[in-house]
Amino acid sequence: MSTADSRTRGEGTGTWEVLSAADKAVGATVVSGDLIYLRNLYGSDGGYLDTNGHATVDQKNSGGKYNVSTSKDQDRAPGTGRWRLFAQSSTPGDQQVRTGDVIHLWNTYGDNGGFLETNGGGPGGGKYDVCTNAYYNRAQNVADWKLHRA
Numbered sequence: 001m002s003t004a005d006s007r008t009r010g011e012g013t014g015t016w017e018v019l020s021a022a023d024k025a026v027g028a029t030v031v032s033g034d035l036i037y038l039r040n041l042y043g044s045d046g047g048y049l050d051t052n053g054h055a056t057v058d059q060k061n062s063g064g065k066y067n068v069s070t071s072k073d074q075d076r077a078p079g080t081g082r083w084r085l086f087a088q089s090s091t092p093g094d095q096q097v098r099t100g101d102v103i104h105l106w107n108t109y110g111d112n113g114g115f116l117e118t119n120g121g122g123p124g125g126g127k128y129d130v131c132t133n134a135y136y137n138r139a140q141n142v143a144d145w146k147l148h149r150a
Contacts, residue, residue, distance in 0.1 A: 002126020003118060015041040015150045016049070021074070021082045031095040032087040035108070037074050041150075048074050048081040049116075051109045055131050058120055063134045065114035066107070079108035083116070088144070099149045107132050117143040 020028065021035040030036070040046030047070030055064030075081040084106040087097045097103065107113025114132030119142065122129050137143045 002122030002124070002130060003128045017041060018085075019074075030085065030097045032085065032090070032097055032103075033095075034085050034097075036083050036085050037081055038083060038105075040070055047071050049083065050076050050081045051107050051113050051132055052076065052080065055119075055133075059129070059131045059133075062119060063138050064119055065132045065134055066109065068116065068130045068132060077109070079110065079113060082108040084108060097147065099147050101147050102144050103147060104136055104143050105145060106136075115143045116145065 017039045018030060019037040019039055020026075021037050024034070038049040040049070050069055050071035050073075051066035052069045052071065053067045054060075055066055058064075059067075071081060073081065085097065086104045086106065088102045088104070090096060090098050090101050105116040107116065114134055115136045117131065117133045117138070118128035119131050119133065120129045121127075133143065135143075
């Protein structure tokens, strides 16, 4: 998996739907600390963000844990597709997560799947490679993700 220079390299490729992994009602407010699934909207169903296989040697040299891909299933194995969403902050400070907030995503695979981050050059012409890491921000902003409305 990799990032791209544009939000939609192909229609829906950069758009992710946030779904509760804790049985919250559809449309319920997302709060910092919620357990979620992320479903890609490429082709109406690009799969769920998922940890899949160990990090590459280069990724491991900077704390990398697992590669990231999409899966047709919400959880390919227990916890691989579940992410704990943490906002850095929001205004007002009521725990809710809003458009424009910077977040971290922590994977629950094996109770410690690592933080979603960019790590090195992307495969297949992508901008940056994406994996999980043991460190929440091993280098400036590599694990920071900003929410935008689709």
